[in-house]
Amino acid sequence: MVSDQKPFQLLKRRLERSCALSSAELDALQGLPYNLRSYPANTDLMREGDRPSQGCYIVEGFLYRFKFVSEGSRQIMSFHLPGDFPDLQSLFLARADHYLATLTPAVVAFVPHDALLELTVQHPRLGNCLWRDTLIDAAIFREWIINIGRRAALGRIAHLLCEQAVRLKEVGLGDETGFPWFLTQANLADATGLSVVHVNRSLQNLRRRGLIGPNGKMLNIRDWDKLASAGYFSPDYLHVRELQ
Amino acid sequence: MVSDQKPFQLLKRRLERSCALSSAELDALQGLPYNLRSYPANTDLMREGDRPSQGCYIVEGFLYRFKFVSEGSRQIMSFHLPGDFPDLQSLFLARADHYLATLTPAVVAFVPHDALLELTVQHPRLGNCLWRDTLIDAAIFREWIINIGRRAALGRIAHLLCEQAVRLKEVGLGDETGFPWFLTQANLADATGLSVVHVNRSLQNLRRRGLIGPNGKMLNIRDWDKLASAGYFSPDYLHVRELQ
DNA sequence: CGTGTTATTGACCAACATCAAACTTAGTGG
DNA sequence: CCACTAAGTTTGATGTTGGTCAATAACACG
Numbered sequence A, B: 001m002v003s004d005q006k007p008f009q010l011l012k013r014r015l016e017r018s019c020a021l022s023s024a025e026l027d028a029l030q031g032l033p034y035n036l037r038s039y040p041a042n043t044d045l046m047r048e049g050d051r052p053s054q055g056c057y058i059v060e061g062f063l064y065r066f067k068f069v070s071e072g073s074r075q076i077m078s079f080h081l082p083g084d085f086p087d088l089q090s091l092f093l094a095r096a097d098h099y100l101a102t103l104t105p106a107v108v109a110f111v112p113h114d115a116l117l118e119l120t121v122q123h124p125r126l127g128n129c130l131w132r133d134t135l136i137d138a139a140i141f142r143e144w145i146i147n148i149g150r151r152a153a154l155g156r157i158a159h160l161l162c163e164q165a166v167r168l169k170e171v172g173l174g175d176e177t178g179f180p181w182f183l184t185q186a187n188l189a190d191a192t193g194l195s196v197v198h199v200n201r202s203l204q205n206l207r208r209r210g211l212i213g214p215n216g217k218m219l220n221i222r223d224w225d226k227l228a229s230a231g232y233f234s235p236d237y238l239h240v241r242e243l244q
Numbered sequence C: 001c002g003t004g005t006t007a008t009t010g011a012c013c014a015a016c017a018t019c020a021a022a023c024t025t026a027g028t029g030g
Numbered sequence D: 001c002c003a004c005t006a007a008g009t010t011t012g013a014t015g016t017t018g019g020t021c022a023a024t025a026a027c028a029c030g
Helices: A009-018 A023-030 A113-122 A124-150 A153-170 A185-192 A196-208 A224-230 B009-018 B023-030 B113-122 B124-150 B153-170 B185-192 B196-208 B224-230
Strands: A035-039 A044-046 A054-060 A063-068 A074-080 A099-102 A106-112 A178-180 A218-220 B035-039 B044-046 B054-060 B063-068 B074-080 B099-102 B106-112 B178-180 B218-220
Touching: A009 A023, A009 A124, A023 A113, A023 A124, A054 A113, A063 B124, A074 A124, A074 A185, A074 B124, A106 A113, A113 A124, A113 B124, A124 A153, A124 A185, A124 B063, A124 B074, A124 B113, A124 B124, A153 A178, A153 A185, A153 A196, A153 A224, A185 A196, B009 B023, B009 B124, B023 B113, B023 B124, B054 B113, B074 B124, B074 B185, B106 B113, B113 B124, B124 B153, B124 B185, B153 B178, B153 B185, B153 B196, B153 B224, B185 B196
Parallel strands: none
Antiparallel strands: A035 A106, A044 A099, A054 A106, A063 A074, A063 A099, A178 A218, B035 B106, B044 B099, B054 B106, B063 B074, B063 B099, B178 B218
């Protein structure tokens, strides 16, 4: 299980990488009130139209955001890892304009909006760090627009895999050689704007070319460089380890 | 020309709609130092890799953000109207990960990052309003992911036109019956992930069906309801006139 | 050992891309 | 005001990527 003493450890580490935080600020962050809950896979935590009164922080497991389009078809807009605050936007946008759900079993900490707002007012610099976090989210959305708008199927998938590897490495859950595999091909299809059948064939293509390994609990990356160039991947937009 | 006494008028009006601002906060906003400049159409204001030291606020004209993909092809990620702060993200993300350029001749006010940062620290609530603004940007990015990922050509274009109409109406530059037309078909193609030829044919299709009027200085919307339903458009994600 | 979910395959088809050329419009300078 | 140019729009012909449908195979889990 998780150490429930310091649930915001991962967030703290990430914020510290880009913002210099005082000990008062760090204390305020660690002192946020929260409410731990566990969910099985495929559970909606937020629905379109909801008016959440608390933010949700991922302690363990993976979440994703999506929206239904006409007639049952869906588009996934982001994946979220431990250490993320995936719906921080609900702090300022009253009505949710999309769904948030678990992809795997997950443990999340709910933090009342009141407390978060108070934090941003008492510690504006810390608030700015959280703001920055949401700006990286936006940068990832922009990159997805590019991915879906201008790359062919193989490139889209390769790019998504590279992004996952880099983001998971940040939180110690993977690296350039691979990471735990938590997506179905249907998930991949909904994230890349492709059909399941075509995702399947593209994955086979990537395997045949020796860029990734066979299916399993882990996704093995056999040739990082080739995978990155197949997806025209450059990690700049993730803004990791970038100082102000 | 523009009243240069209060360049942040439009921004102020927009922020006030969703956040209750004190007169001290409003004064601070109006008191931001700035530097007015005019640019012709098709001028880069920021390039990938730049490290801007000032934010840019649109007083007049239209800007857009884009990124080059392999081999000269481009993807447009957003359009920006008067009253927008299109690169507020550069306040916290040191390296620009995309281009910002003028679509039409434009007048912009540059505001030093220092002053903006100071503003967010002195007036955290005002900072939060600006934060909210960037969250709406992100909501638009998400909607574009959906548009490009899961809608057919005709729907993508119809959706984009509806979005423009609503956003332009907010700043008094258009409404459901039409708005000034500032996009080339190549722009539309780069924004929707389509080819120019196909955009051309889709526009003809929309005209033939009587949803929009002929090309000109203005885009005339002949049948808003049909256009909105062709694009599966619902304005919720724009979060206009939504109170906290 | 069965049952539901996920992955894989094949056949067929449509939407959209590409290429290349012609036409239209707007802007420029004489 | 006209001629010239460049940018933008339109058209036709042709090709390909990726979608759809439907069936089967492989897992995973109780």
